[in-house]
Amino acid sequence: MSEWWRGAVVYQVYPRSFQDSNGDGIGDLPGITARLPHIASLGVDAIWLSPVFKSPMADMGYDVSDYCDIDPLFGTLEDFDTLMARAHELGLKVIIDQVISHSSDQHPAFVESRRDRTNPKADWYVWADPKPDGAPPSNWISVFGGSTWEWDARRRQYYLHNFLASQPDFNFHNPQVQDEMLAILRFWLDRGVDGFRLDTVNYYFHDAQLRDNGPEPREENQPPANPYEMQDHEYSKCRPENPAFLERMRALLDEYDGRSMVGEVGEGPRRALRIMSEYTAPGRLHMAYSFDMLGPKFTPEHFRSRIEGFFKAAPEGWPMWAFSNHDVTRHVTRWAEYGTQDQVAGLSAALLLALEGSICLYQGEELGQTETEIEYHELTDPPGFKFWPDYKGRDGCRTPMVWDGSDHGGFTTGTPWLPVKAPQLARNVAAQEGAGSVLALYRALLAWRKTSALRDGRSTFFDVEPPALAFRRDGAEGSVFCAFNLSDQPIALPVSGLAALHGPHSGASLSGTSLTLAPCGWVWTRCEAGAAA
Template identity: 85%
Template sequence: MSDWWRGAVVYQVYPRSFQDSDGDGIGDLKGITARLDHIASLGVDAIWLSPVFTSPMADMGYDVSDYCDIDPLFGTLADFDALLARAHELGLKVIIDQVLSHSSDQHPAFVESRKDRSNPKADWYVWADPQPSGAPPSNWLSVFGGSAWEWDPRRRQYYLHNFLASQPDLNFHNPEVQDFLLSTMRFWLERGVDGFRLDTVNYYFHDAKLRDNGPEPRAENLPPANPYDMQDHEYSKLRPENLPFLERMRSLLDGFDDRAMVGEIGEGPRRALRAMEEYTAPGRLHMAYSFDMLGPTFTPDHFRSRIEGFFRAAPDGWPMWAFSNHDVIRHATRWAGFGPQDAVAGLAAAMLLSFEGSICLYQGEELGQTETDIEYHELTDPPGFKFWPDYKGRDGCRTPMVWDGSDQAGFTTGTPWLPVKPPQRARNVAAQESGGSVLNLYRDLLAWRQGSSALRDGRSQFFDVAPPALAFRRDGAAGSVLCIFNLSDAAISLPVAGLDRIDGPASGACLADGQLQLQATGWVWAQCGKDTFVG
């Protein structure tokens, strides 16, 4: 079996916002199919589709009411099959989002489960009696605010929801639930998908005793906008029972050729590395999708510690790194203070595509796209309503893809579901097709990475250099690549031994007399020998 996923670059498509084919203002499968040539032109290996299943869209598709059909907003199963076939023609693998930890409250199983305590689906979700005071069974909190427990007057019980109240958690302690969910995965595998991105993979099991979570150690005294971050979620997620179920999932995929799973592991810093180690142990997930680089921190020590820390903790595991996705502020905005926008976007591209592991790019990232400033009346995201204005939700990173400079950016002939504003429209695909654009830099770097075994699966040797420099060598069977980055808006100089010239892509770099000069936000990839040394 092939390890195509090892070192692969995956392009995340957010279907609502990629391309609308019918003028309703919402992206769809036919639209994605029509734009696959753009994705293929980048030189990536695969696409990840965020959910397109039947859903009431309370959480934009992450609340599934039918795991084996396509929501009419996006098209039909025939449209999905056409997308899959065209992607494979272009040499692109297709992985799809699986939201297994919870369903929609409109899923037939939950509709039946909440009727009474004795129906065939009564134990398919997490139900519990109130405390004698009427309070919820435990102190667990919802990611989206408030208690993770919702009272249901029909059953006279609470049910668990780690996210919206309309997203009840499935009871993985019930073997029937496990079997059902595995059957839905088999449905898509038999249809030809190349794998899965597993949403909230660490939330599957809960503590059967419903023990209270303790506090999360914090340096600050004041609570954050969302008090969820004040709890140590020891009992509401990351339970040891998860691991045997991951092994069942892996066994299912191993029955098909060349399939892969990447799990989204949303954990705080104290638990993230241990979770990634456990979840990517042999016989479990192929890859762990890390949140470690999706925050505001932009320092050499942070990036080095995340990569070294993962491979130290999980030498047999494999990570997937990302700088942006559909849940966080776009990195071109998060890190805007470190230099001009195009320069920071280029530096970020060069760093991410040089890291050991697999890589995920979020749609529009290849344009240096920035976060859209969303006003309150434009909101659609539930957490935005809950925590406004301290947290404005996730709409700002989900606005439509910008294909050209027209009013609706070539995305739709109708009114887009989220606004396309001038700062984003200016960074469109058509305008970046020629010249030294961010888009063409991504294409150049991806082509270079594809041709380099060192960058795809070589090991990392970091050098002890002072910040703001980040320096390491990737050593592969067919050679090595030296990667050096200046994470600042001021020029720096570094001694480099064993390098006579810069043979590879670079920006703002000059090598002379054993000294590498890097301008502000400068960087270099250079083919080298294993004796090349920095510092």
Template identity: 70%
Template sequence: MTEWWRGSVTYQVYPRSFQDTNGDGIGDLAGITARLPHLAQLGVDAIWLSPIFKSPMADMGYDVSDYTDVDPLFGDLAAFDALVARAHALGLKVIIDQVISHSSDQHPFFRESRMTRDNPRADWYVWADSHHDGSPPNNWLSVFGGSAWEWDARRRQYYLHNFLPSQPDLNFHNPEVQDWALSVLRFWLDRGVDGFRLDTVNYYFHDRELRSNGPMPQKDNRPPVNPYDMQDHVFSKSRPENAGWLERLRALTDEYPDRTMVGEVGDAPWRNVAIMAEYTQPGRLHMTYSFDMLGPEFTAGHFREKIEGFFQGAPDGWPMWAFSNHDVIRHATRWADQGAGDAVAKLAAAMLLSFEGSVCLYQGEEVGQVETDILYDELTDPPGIRFWPDYKGRDGCRTPMVWDASDHGGFSTVKPWLPVKPPQLARNVAAQDGLAGSVLEFYREMLAFRRATPFLRVGRTRFFNLPEPLLGFARGDGLACVFNLSARPVTLAAHGALIPGAPCHAAHLEGERLLLGPNGFAFVQGDAPLLLSAE
């Protein structure tokens, strides 16, 4: 079996927002299939599809009511098969989301489970009695606000939901639940998918004793917008039993050649790297997807700490890094004050695609897409509605892909489910295609450079001790990568030569002086490239 996933670049497609072909304002599988040539030309290795399964769409598909069928909004199984076949013909792998830590409350299993306390699936979800005063079993909180426990009048018990009340958690302490989940993955593996992105991979197990969580250390006396951030969730997720379950998942995946799994890990910042290391030990996940670079931090020290921390804790493990996804503010907006828009977009791409590990790009970042300013009456995202206006939810990064400057950006012929506004319309694929110096053409150039440079895909990393705002490291034995994370010019003493034809921005090598302009970066070669100091 090959390890195609090691050092690969995956492109996340948010199906609702990629391309609408049937005129309902919502993207579909046929639209993704039609746009696959764009991704092949971009130069990525794989696509990741956010959930496409049957769902009431209370959480935009992350509440699944049928795990082995496609929601009619997106098409059907035949359309899915056609997408996979076309992707494979273009040399693209296909990874699909698997949301098996919880289901929709409309799933037949939950409907059965809530009927009585002694039916065949009574223990398939997490049920618990109330305290004598009617209060929930413990203090666990939902990511989306409020208690993580919902009272069910028929069973006269509480059930656990880490997200919406309509997303009850499955009970993975029950071996039957594990067996069922494996059957779901086998269904899609038999259909030809190349792997899975495992949603909330550290949420599968809960503490059997239902012990309450303790407080999270706070930076100041002002409470966060969401009380969930006030708890240290040591008992409601990331439990030790998860390791054995991941080994069962890996054993199944290994029955199929050239398949992969990447798990989404979300926990306290000081715990995240340790969990990623634990989950990528031999015989578990191939990769873990990190949230460590999805926040506002934009310093050389931050990026170095996360990369070094992972490989120190998991020398045999493998991470997947990302700067944007469907849950966070787009990085072109998060880091907008670090320099000019296009320059920051190119710098971010050059950095991300130089990091040791695999990489995930989010749709639209290849044109430098920015966050959409969503008004309250345009919201669809439950936590955005609940915590407005201090938290505006995730709709701003989920607006439709902008293909051209026509009405609705070429996404649809009708009003889309989320608006395409002028700032987004200005950053469209057609306007940048073939345009020298555009963000899109830079992504194509950088992806081609990564693919043609083995050191960037699998070379080990050695960081240079450079002061802020400089990030510098060697990949393998003959490649140095240097980035200026600021809008002011800097000069370094350097030995080596710029790699001919390699992507660079605002970089000049004069003798043994490397000049980096605002947000400049360069790739330097030599037998032993040395970056000695910043001047």
């Protein structure tokens, strides 16, 4: 079981929005525990919990004020232990978010650090003097807009924050900070968690010389809504010191049996695969994922290039792929132009679960859930306020899980923190318990995948004309041929080595050496090792 994570499917739970047990409109740990049977019924291997630690919630828990306790909104440490025990009873591993690149400005270490320049925590965060004209020490831009530097009158210095000004960055050049982060991980490992999802794993170190970033090469003349996209973040993240700390983290996890780490690589497409491969080299992260498949691109060339590109760069590394999460527009909405909602949901499920690597599903994805249209007065997300209306923030993908057709979808008896609207209510769990639903398809595909080469077999892609994507996965369990029509028009492609379709498929038919795929059609089929397209 030491490599259970290789080829595993992880289900992301966004705790605020999964299930409310006490009627306050916010999801909590007892609520998640009560709904674990639903997750187990899917056939996934693990759950990933977004942060549930103590926090002032300026960034919905990604601003941590105490890494070793549970925020009262979500429950208690005892509630966490109960959840973990129940998950393990159901055969589910538990991975928790760790947001250690930065903390809340209410964290005791920062409260002490900002007091003066000589206290014991003075160098635990990134502080720098102003330029002679009072300007910030570098031109670095925050992900959430504006300078990454915030002036502090007490120290007469700037501090670094890659996100909100209330999320100051730790100084990982300080060995004491590294030791503290390892101690936090050990606290949770000793409590029995099965691993960590590492938020912003490439942001740990900054350039000690505080050199200015240059411009990011761009084709568009019009500036984007967020100027962060205009900068090449060469010096503010992805620094060469980072891998050595990943090795310290890995050494810690290797003291425990069967634990794993997956890192979120927040990096543009020009560098994402290189950083993923570098960070998953032997002795570092078990897995990494980027935002490469979380954007608008929906072409055979794109998906093929990501898989082949990763394994070419990192033959000993291992990726995790996702189409949706708590930071991006849900993929059924992003890719709506390619078919109906159910067609896109089904095609996306089949494609994602066939890709070489581990897989992350985001809550509601198994329902074909769509993005919620959020109005300005309903906003809670800081970047939504900052960049409205060009960017409406992340609230639309974070609205509550919909369990039935009742008020608020069975999520809460109170007023939900984000609205449950009619389009989302229509795609509820209870309504999809029958055959032919998106939910039934996910369960069937996950069950089939577990006993096939789709879990950890290697990939061979075929040179077929777009919008077709075709490859074969070869492993100890045999071979599986996969083909997908990424369009709303029927296509046909020549194949060899297929006598019949032995596996799940939708809108697919085989006649001799011709495979026909309906709009958004797809097929998985067991095949001979030499089957091709």
